[in-house]
Amino acid sequence: MNAPDPALHGLLDQTLRADRGRIVAALISRVGDFQLAEDALQDASASALVHWGRSGAPSRPEAWLIRVAFRKAIDRLRQTARDARQTAALTVLARDEAEEEAEVMDDRLRLIFTCCHPALEPKSRVALTLRTIAGLSTAEIARAFLDAEPTMGQRLTRAKTKLREAGIPFVIPGPEDWPDRLQSVLAVVYLIFNAGYTAGPAEPRDLCDEAIFLARLIAQLSPPATCDLAEVEGCLALMLLTHARKAARMAEGVTVPLAQQDRSRWDGAAMAEGLALIDAAMARSKPGPYQIKAAIAGCHTAATPDWDQIAALYTSLARFEPTPVVHLNRAVALAETGALQAALTLLDSLAPALAAYQPYHAARAEYLARAGRPGPARAAYDTAITLAASSADAAYLAKRRAALPH
């Protein structure tokens, strides 16, 4: 066999990079099995190099890959079919294959909802979504979540097996299940975003970009008649507004707080899109936590943030998410409106719940210092520094601690 043409290699790589999610989604929707779809795509990719080399590249490589992978899947099933269910599936597939080739549907929304099914462990939902929709390799996902590659590989295999064996359907949920299931999907998207945010933009695959891509995809593919998009837009807006500040949020390895960031380094287009999305979402009159968080992020883009408005938004958010972290943020907003004593009282009440949470101690240190209590502030900074998740955060906190009066 001749060595494959590098140009064909390039075309194959490019097709897989751009369309892998769409191809895999189309295959899974027909063969009903994640692993089989991935294996079949692997087979099809190998034969693409041979066939394209012999008879030239097809005009639509992605359609070629889907068609050939589908046949490869049938071949694989024929070799392994041992139970009645698989034989029945094979009959259906063989019939489908014989039919005239229809336009390939975009099945990625179904795939997203399946990958984020609540019957899977949250971490597996994230991994499976990154693997199948965003097309990250197992190694890239393992790296992003600080796992060993074999461990992540096993997690993905377990998740795919569960999808198949537990009978998790490959469907977009109906209107009555939509809000709950969408929550699960958006939680995955936002977890991916946060992983990217924590890792920083220097990583080879910026997970923030992947998360934004996923939210756009959900907004674009959701049938508007049955699906409420307010929270999708809210989530996308929140991520855009946060991501727009990526160039400004670190300086020489030290975290720069929002108020001190160089605004000229913010991404104006992303900001504008985020703010417009908040308006679009609010116009749907279906408030939800992502919209409120986006509105808060929107307030922070102003040169002088309206802290009364932010405090009010956190009070609304606490109705959806009565978590200690939301109350912590409410306390911060209160302190910034000038209600320092009320804020410190609220912070004290959160101590048991947030003892191991670095931002809690950092906020408490800040407001103790403002209240003229440098001693307790120093102790709170010490706790925050021990708990800091990144060296950039620790460096910032150490800087603040050193600035305290003696």
Place this chain on the structure above:
Amino acid sequence: MQYLALIYSAPENEPKYGTPEFGAMMAGYNAFTAMLKETGAFVSGDGLKPVTTATSVRVKDGKVETMDGPFAETKEHLGGYYLMEVPDLDTAIKYAAQIPTAGYGTVELRPIMIW
């Protein structure tokens, strides 16, 4: 697909016999079973006598060993089951959530293996 819904709960969380809560639970089970039968999802289902009546059996070196009590000492005990015939896990979850014990215990769904 067939799913076995295994119904677990801790005895201290269960409604006591003779209380209105117990009556409501029994009525809930009757209504649920009737609904399952109506939709055609019902294959079988039973409640079990309390865990104090359990006997665990194993064979070691060809010798039958019996033990008084359940296989695993856990807070929540298996108290009953339904075998359901439904299209997929989403439907099974929808039904499982309507089993009265799901409100204070746990329902474990296990797909039945096909050989």
